[in-house]
Amino acid sequence: MTDIPTLEDLTQARTRIAPHIHRTPVMTSRHVDGRVGASVFCKCENFQRVGAFKIRGATNAVMSLDDRRIARGVATHSSGNHGAALSLAASTRGAPAYIVMPESASKVKMEAVEGYGGRIVHCSSDPADRQAVLERVIADTGACLVHPFDDYRVIAGQGTAGLELIEQAPGLDTVLVPVGGGGLISGVALALHYASPGTRVVGVEPGGVDDACRSFRAGRIIPVPDGTSIADGLLTTVGDKTFDIISRFVDDIVTVEDFEIIDAMRFVWTRMKLVIEPSAAVPMAALFSGRLDAGGGRVGVVFSGGNVDPDHLPWV
């Protein structure tokens, strides 16, 4: 896939990954609707395999490779959900997944990757070293790079969540999506552009790492090098492919503060009884804080994942 995914690319991705992923439910809550003043539909990718939407894109990439290429395996750098997802996707084809992770990565994350059959290759926390290690792994093994987000196969896979959402909750006025590297929002924006063109797509980003918001306004990628947030899945900068799609198909990007993210996460845990990770609470934070006015309409939000260390909850 060498150009922006078409509707056919998205529907093919959907068929390709269907046997390997869950069609996650869309849940609603009177408590949420009452607080927001709108009808809110939550796409529960926290219930997805590996606990996050990332399995969609990783599976689409892995299943797109022919037998000869997949035999050499796949490789990526990710200390988070993408590494676990690529490991699981590769294992379903009996192929190795090489996951480049900093030595400082948490034990929980390393165990997740290894639990799904991934092979961890350590690097230092320096981005240049991480890239060098990844390139060496690829040169040594012939593995195929599957970037966490800046890859059209991955973007098309993530977009399947958008196709499902609009079927499960038709007629949405707005869909809110968390923005990190931009893979999820790119896929969802394309899905809605094709399948529900009247629906507005808005990205939500932590204020501490607002590279996507700044870039969207400036019309060019503006990294925020030392950005930080409790939403540790959203610390990456948008890529060339995702920024291009965001620029063309996303209506707006708003930011929220960490205290608002924690409040939203806690509200969803206590009222909806759903375990979501901080990154997944970011869209709801935009609604609760009033930073995005839902105006009484029908709003979709993507709960992107539920992988939290229960010993380190942000409010404890």
Next chain:
Amino acid sequence: MTDIPTLEDLTQARTRIAPHIHRTPVMTSRHVDGRVGASVFCKCENFQRVGAFKIRGATNAVMSLDDRRIARGVATHSSGNHGAALSLAASTRGAPAYIVMPESASKVKMEAVEGYGGRIVHCSSDPADRQAVLERVIADTGACLVHPFDDYRVIAGQGTAGLELIEQAPGLDTVLVPVGGGGLISGVALALHYASPGTRVVGVEPGGVDDACRSFRAGRIIPVPDGTSIADGLLTTVGDKTFDIISRFVDDIVTVEDFEIIDAMRFVWTRMKLVIEPSAAVPMAALFSGRLDAGGGRVGVVFSGGNVDPDHLPWV
């Protein structure tokens, strides 16, 4: 209703409460099935209104009263989910609910009752005083007593969870239900007796308050006066009505230890991404610990509620 609920009582209860409650989903997990070695179907009453199955029985009782009787309100003693549930059920008929609670009850629990419109009447923590205060409230107001569990209308209401479960997951070999006062297991045992007679019903109780288990074996009610457990919803002793039904329609009662309850709760949170309270984790604890051998079959468990104070998680 003056005798053990019939199938017709259960189906009437179901129709009566349907507009006021959720038909909660049944969820499954590969992680759980892999650990247990069986197919496990989880009835998610943590998603129920007020966060627990208690709204079923409370609503059935409230909706059973004629206009003249409900106008005087309803009353109960409960510092937990039943008090909140009765408050909400009464409010849907515009009637007062008098909830007798010890002055030492947590702020969270008092706020829940008041949030649903209940009127708190304080008592001391002495059971005799609690009963005296409740009787005085009833004498003063003419309110109708709705006991938390030892009431056939309440039992019939709780049984609707069993009717739904067996429709959503047909052909279950065994259903596991937490046992406190016995309202839920009585209703579910009757539902399965009528609608799925081949299904075994097993109660699970914390070892520290094993009055139901002891009573079941002895054939008479044996209280455990100073029993304690992390599963604070299960500290009550079975009543005359519930013990009679348990004796006749429940196949066995097993016990689990608190560390097993905490482990099961944590596993459900981290792997199924579901917030359940300690009482709700008790059946899963019996499966994980091997105290109940599921033998590769199809097993139903009732996640009875999800009301947890996120600042006081049992493993933190």
